[in-house]
Amino acid sequence: MDVSQYLEIFLDEAKEHLENLNTQILKLEQEPEDTDTINEIFRAAHSLKGMAGTMGYKRMQTLTHDMENVFSEIRNGTLKVSANMIDTLFQCLDALEEYTNNIQESADEGTNDNQPLIEMLNSFLKGSNAPAKEEKKEAPAAAEAEKKAAADGEEKWKEIVLTDDQKHVFRTAKEQGKNTYGMTVYIQENCLLKAARAFLVYKAVEERAEIIVCNPSAQDIEDEKFDLDFSLIVVTDTSLDEILHAARNVSEIDKVVGSELELKDDEASGEETAVSTETAAERKPAQKTASAVPAKNDKKPAGKPVVNRTVRVDIEKLDVLMNLVSELIIAKNSLVSASSVEGVNSTTFNEQIEYLESVTTNLHESVMKVRMVPIESVVSKFPRMIRDLSKKLDKKMELYMSGEETELDRTVVDEIGDPLMHLLRNSADHGLESAEVRAQRGKPEVGSIFLDAYQDGNNVVIEVRDDGNGIDVENVKKTAIERGVITPEQGDNMSEKDIINLLFHAGFSTSKKITDVSGRGVGLDVVKSKIESLSGEVEVKSKLGEGSTWIIRLPLTLAIIQALMVTVGGEKYAISLGSIQTIEDIKPEEIKLVQNSEVINLRGTVIPIIRLSNVLEIESLKKPDENMVVVIVKKGEKLAGLVVDELMGQQEIVIKSLGKYINKCKFISGATILGDGEIALILDANALF
Amino acid sequence: MDELRVNNEVKTEGDSIQYIVIKLGAEQYGIDIKYVDNIVRMQHITRVPKVAGYLKGVINLRGEVIPVMNLRLKMGLPEQEATKASRIIILKLEQHGIIGFIVDEVREVVTLSPDQIDKVTYDANEEKPNFVLGIGKYENELISLLDMNVVAAER
Numbered sequence: 145m146d147v148s149q150y151l152e153i154f155l156d157e158a159k160e161h162l163e164n165l166n167t168q169i170l171k172l173e174q175e176p177e178d179t180d181t182i183n184e185i186f187r188a189a190h191s192l193k194g195m196a197g198t199m200g201y202k203r204m205q206t207l208t209h210d211m212e213n214v215f216s217e218i219r220n221g222t223l224k225v226s227a228n229m230i231d232t233l234f235q236c237l238d239a240l241e242e243y244t245n246n247i248q249e250s251a252d253e254g255t256n257d258n259q260p261l262i263e264m265l266n267s268f269l270k271g272s273n274a275p276a277k278e279e280k281k282e283a284p285a286a287a288e289a290e291k292k293a294a295a296d297g298e299e300k301w302k303e304i305v306l307t308d309d310q311k312h313v314f315r316t317a318k319e320q321g322k323n324t325y326g327m328t329v330y331i332q333e334n335c336l337l338k339a340a341r342a343f344l345v346y347k348a349v350e351e352r353a354e355i356i357v358c359n360p361s362a363q364d365i366e367d368e369k370f371d372l373d374f375s376l377i378v379v380t381d382t383s384l385d386e387i388l389h390a391a392r393n394v395s396e397i398d399k400v401v402g403s404e405l406e407l408k409d410d411e412a413s414g415e416e417t418a419v420s421t422e423t424a425a426e427r428k429p430a431q432k433t434a435s436a437v438p439a440k441n442d443k444k445p446a447g448k449p450v451v452n453r454t455v456r457v458d459i460e461k462l463d464v465l466m467n468l469v470s471e472l473i474i475a476k477n478s479l480v481s482a483s484s485v486e487g488v489n490s491t492t493f494n495e496q497i498e499y500l501e502s503v504t505t506n507l508h509e510s511v512m513k514v515r516m517v518p519i520e521s522v523v524s525k526f527p528r529m530i531r532d533l534s535k536k537l538d539k540k541m542e543l544y545m546s547g548e549e550t551e552l553d554r555t556v557v558d559e560i561g562d563p564l565m566h567l568l569r570n571s572a573d574h575g576l577e578s579a580e581v582r583a584q585r586g587k588p589e590v591g592s593i594f595l596d597a598y599q600d601g602n603n604v605v606i607e608v609r610d611d612g613n614g615i616d617v618e619n620v621k622k623t624a625i626e627r628g629v630i631t632p633e634q635g636d637n638m639s640e641k642d643i644i645n646l647l648f649h650a651g652f653s654t655s656k657k658i659t660d661v662s663g664r665g666v667g668l669d670v671v672k673s674k675i676e677s678l679s680g681e682v683e684v685k686s687k688l689g690e691g692s693t694w695i696i697r698l699p700l701t702l703a704i705i706q707a708l709m710v711t712v713g714g715e716k717y718a719i720s721l722g723s724i725q726t727i728e729d730i731k732p733e734e735i736k737l738v739q740n741s742e743v744i745n746l747r748g749t750v751i752p753i754i755r756l757s758n759v760l761e762i763e764s765l766k767k768p769d770e771n772m773v774v775v776i777v778k779k780g781e782k783l784a785g786l787v788v789d790e791l792m793g794q795q796e797i798v799i800k801s802l803g804k805y806i807n808k809c810k811f812i813s814g815a816t817i818l819g820d821g822e823i824a825l826i827l828d829a830n831a832l833f
Numbered sequence: 834m835d836e837l838r839v840n841n842e843v844k845t846e847g848d849s850i851q852y853i854v855i856k857l858g859a860e861q862y863g864i865d866i867k868y869v870d871n872i873v874r875m876q877h878i879t880r881v882p883k884v885a886g887y888l889k890g891v892i893n894l895r896g897e898v899i900p901v902m903n904l905r906l907k908m909g910l911p912e913q914e915a916t917k918a919s920r921i922i923i924l925k926l927e928q929h930g931i932i933g934f935i936v937d938e939v940r941e942v943v944t945l946s947p948d949q950i951d952k953v954t955y956d957a958n959e960e961k962p963n964f965v966l967g968i969g970k971y972e973n974e975l976i977s978l979l980d981m982n983v984v985a986a987e988r
Contacts, residue, residue, distance in 0.1 A: 715879070761883065762882070800897070805929050806884055809884060812882070823892070823898060
């Protein structure tokens with residue numbers, strides 16, 4: 145268990161809260177009666193205390209706790225704000241800032257207890273008759289309980305079998321006049337983060353002593369592979385009491401028992417062979433910590449910050465930056481087109497333009513990367529959701545996830561959570577069969593749901609897969625006819641795939657009973673429209689009895705793409721390079737008619753032809769007997785050939801929205817501004833077939 | 834390209850409202866100045882396929898793609914070749930965002946007080962939507978004051 149990964153967030157947020165407290169307390173000074181201000185202060189102080197506690201920064205937590213007490217009394221109206229109090233509060237903020245700075249430098253809050261400040265705060269409270277001493281009374285009581293426990297023989301550390309190496313370490317330690325103690329730590333039963341607490345104890349002890357043996361191993365503790373207790377054997381200069389006290393100071397610790405280790409020589413030879421396998425595992429963590437301790441000591445005097453400084457940036461600022469990059473690319477494009485039109489022959493000029501091109505491309509990539517976040521933040525809540533669903537639906541199921549580190553644009557990640565949740569719920573509710581049915585079908589009792597994310601070229605693919613019943617096409621067809629979505633005649637002519645796609649139709653749900661999990665008929669159509677609004681697509685593959693797979697494809701970038709520029713009837717259009725398979729030169733006589741629609745036979749594959757001039761309602765400038773330029777585009781596994789007049793070349797284009805006023809046109813996904821200031825429309829090849 | 838940049842914080846006297854007066858054929862129309870973002874000369878308009886006939890396409894206004902409609906067609910007048918006087922008047926409307934309107938001519942800015950504006954009464958059975966807010970009287974001329982939100986909303 146390593147909290148250092150949270151250190152950056154902690155520092156960022158702590159600073160934010162401190163800043164907030166500073167402004168709010170200033171406000172409080174001017175308007176002592178303003179309840180909103182007091183509430184805001186209270187909230188900030190409370191969050192700060194919680195964060196400091198979780199990170200194990202005791203002194204920081206104590207100080208904020210006492211500040212919070214004062215704020216609480218002010219809020220209740222039992223304490224009046226005085227100038228003296230405001231001064232003290234500001235001093236407290238300064239002290240807190242000192243802690244945060246120390247933490248940033250060395251990951252340690254320092255040793256200043258700020259006792260005078262705490263006493264000042266408590267003196268305010270006494271004035272308001274609030275007893276602040278309760279906690280201190282608890283401590284001795286707890287200590288007594290521990291002593292009793294120790295007498296009951298709960299010192300489990302004594303059961304640890306030592307290796308020769310370890311014994312040797314203890315003996316040399318003793319020769320050097322150091323103390324060797326064993327201790328067992330019991331964590332409270334209702335503790336939520338056992339591993340975190342154990343880690344904090346481990347760390348607290350490690351600061352004061354060298355941990356030689358840890359049972360279970362440090363790795364197991366980190367993975368929460370232990371019950372409520374764990375044992376340590378340490379070598380130290382300090383006293384047992386101090387170490388035990390440090391361990392007890394960690395919250396949610398039930399008790400800590402410990403005493404001095406006494407080595408018996410005869411025991412060693414007898415048990416050595418029996419435990420050799422076990423010890424190999426134990427030795428590792430022991431060595432690890434032994435080497436880690438001196439390394440840490442070396443670091444401190446250097447005074448290097450242990451945390452990389454990060455800046456949290458408003459997403460809107462990134463949007464502005466992205467827009468500026470877009471503008472720059474447009475300007476670069478116009479420079480490129482100007483240089484080719486005006487016949488500038490200077491090689492240096494062209495070299496500089498090429499250099500500018502590579503810089504703008506890199507700049508674009510870097511800005512994109514800044515906006516990318518792993519989808520982990522969204523999917524991490526799903527295992528818990530599936531666990532709850534499993535109980536609610538009374539089906540046994542397990543969620544397997546992979547590719548959580550796959551990155552997507554921040555705006556997409558924010559939006560993708562709901563659709564994924566819908567699909568997972570759908571799999572859990574409709575997909576997986578009940579345990580009896582699964583048993584009949586010879587499937588494992590526990591149903592599996594998979595969530596896999598991976599990058600595929602310029603797309604990110606997220607698959608939700610289950611090993612459940614799959615989609616019953618006949619059932620879907622029947623329901624669709626019942627609901628009047630299609631007529632029976634239509635139903636007979638529809639392919640299996642088309643029928644499955646009816647599931648995405650608004651107001652469609654095949655679940656026989658409506659549950660509060662799914663089955664209200666909202667969901668799949670929402671999923672589809674949400675994903676399409678992100679310029680993505682969703683498709684389903686299913687096999688009755690074996691399960692279904694929902695595949696979501698999302699573009700990696702939303703703003704700038706590589707596109708093929710073409711002309712049709714004198715107008716310029718852009719087609720995303722991502723959807724283009726090949727470009728073919730086709731003679732007019734190669735076009736055949738199948739069911740009254742034009743197709744070509746391209747190297748054995750029959751591909752339907754779409755004449756863009758017809759779709760775009762414009763006269764082609766080409767004569768009918770001329771060879772045709774056909775751009776082969778793919779959508780999933782389907783191919784189609786788009787007939788264009790001319791190819792203009794490949795270009796990096798910035799996607800601009802056409803605005804909500806013109807949105808009826810399905811196959812135009814946006815517009816882009818070309819180098820000469822002209823606008824070219826972007827064709828969405830996926831919407832054409 | 835900007836012939837006239839209009840400051841949106843033009844001071845109005847009392848309840849008077851400033852209108853930009855435009856011409857469509859022989860008629861004069863007034864557009865509330867608070868909506869006007871910019872007025873530009875005619876320029877190349879990129880056609881967008883499969884949209885209503887009065888939507889002429891999109892233009893590039895300082896890097897922004899803006900839809901443009903022909904106000905003549907929208908008002909039920911015949912389309913006319915663009916002339917030297919033709920302008921695209923760019924409006925920023927609350928519900929519809931930024932839209933350009935092609936007009937025959939932009940004449941002037943007038944300030945009208947409420948007593949200079951006559952309310953228009955409509956036949957309730959009239960199917961055509963109510964584009965006109967009122968009739969402004971200014972120096973012996975009549976100006977139909979357009980409710981641009983309604984003009985843009987009707988499709």
